[in-house]
Amino acid sequence: MNGKKKRLLGDVIFYVFVIGLGILMVYPILWMLSSSLKPATEIFNNAVSLWPSEFVWENYQSGWAGFGGIGFATYFRNSLIVTSTVVIGTMITGSLVAYGFARIDFKMKNVLFACLMATIMLPVQITLIPQYIIFNELDLVNTFVPLMLPGLMGGQPFFIFLMIQFIRGIPRELDEAAIVDGCSKFGIYWRIILPLLKPALVTVALFCFMWTWDDFLAPLIYLNDASIHTVTIALRNFMDVSGGTSWGPLLAMSSLSLLPQLLIFVFFQKYLVQGIATTGLK
Template sequence: MQTKKGLLSNSIFYVFVSGIGIAMIYPILWMMASSLKPATEIFNNAISLIPSQLMWENYSAGWAGFGGIGFATYFRNSVIVTSIVVVGTLLTGSIVAYGFARLEFKFKNALFACLMATIMLPVQITLIPQYIIFNEVGWVNTFYPLLLPGLMGGQPFFIFLLIQFIRGIPRELDEAAIVDGCSKMGIYWRIILPLLRPALVTVALFSFMWTWDDFLAPLIYLNNSTLHTVTIALRNFMDTQGSTSWGPLLAMSSLSLLPQLLIFAFFQKHLVQGIATTGLK
């Protein structure tokens, strides 16, 4: 009887979880299926995921872009911005986190309090002052406003996550390295950084997704169409010829989602491990 009850309980649980999973993934499946549907069928037969005919022309039309600019240009811009931001966030963010977690200096507690306060600060509050500064130095309509935050310490949330991970690394490793003649920078490079791999993978994944999906910053700082990222280009599909080209729009939306799905699928194990080992279960 207990075995039957346990089997029934597990069956109900898996059916319930599977239903939630299908409900969550259905919009993505609908987008990908609709990208292959004729324009008249996208909303007239919205529930069905099976196109009456495969319209690969939606992908070719979307990749051709608009205004003489192909969608490859927008993908290239997003790849450039995202790659530099991710690498900069990993390098500078880990150095800042190492300083807070291991080094002693004046005003350390006050600076850490400021760091924690900025985590709760909405980005809209600093948007206007940042725009004024970037405009004064002539960086508006360039990639610099998008790259600078990642190259100057990264997001405060990422720094806090790395601090929590470094605090879990035994200090005896630092002391042993000092006995062997290792400097503070040598401890960071030879001891701390290799052990940070799970947390660094987590930071890289979140940084990639947030930067790739960022719509507000490119919209504010980039005026030249040749500098637009994928998010702005997808929005521009809704303005061409006074109507929305839903087929090409959904086709390019599916392609823009593909890098995130692939990266998450390959690094999912490290993502879970990095979050769990930093106390953010």
């Protein structure tokens, strides 16, 4: 067997392996989509098959109607309000903090940067109780504020670090040229850094959207009234340990809850790959 045939055989084996691995990873999503259209008795009795014996569209109607007089549209609206606010706040405040660390010299810069890096390794469970006490004293529990405020106050440390690395890869000669033209430090950020930061900002927005949209712990802790529950809490409310779980509507609404993330990922995939590939490169 010559070298050309060996390379062809290697490529075939590689693509077969990748396709098989891809099918294995996508199968749970396909199962959820197909099961959302199955009768309740068939979801687990015929779990292997991805093709329903009959299409039960009532699962989507029943799930969208919600429960307790609150439709699922309310939960989608609540999640959209929280997620969009956190994403926009993280992009604005996080990029400002990252610009300060990457481009501006100030006292205790290295100490503060070390503190920033330390908070990345800090488990969220450690700060959960102190944060709850603070928000409870401020009478902000059972509102969206505890979910949105951290994103509006500087964003998450991981996203700030990602943008710092990206900004460090932007030539400083651009800053110097802007200063010569009379541009202020904020002007450099607004006119030079921010437009060039678009790939990193899209990456931050995508990850922030997915993490916030899928967040279950924070809404569970801070939101009490059913009218302000997010999608993740609403999906949990479909499950009743003492009675029975409405698996059809649950899987139907679970499928719909994935739709915003899939659409955003499909439309902004190019910027996501570009942002990850170029972050930290000089």
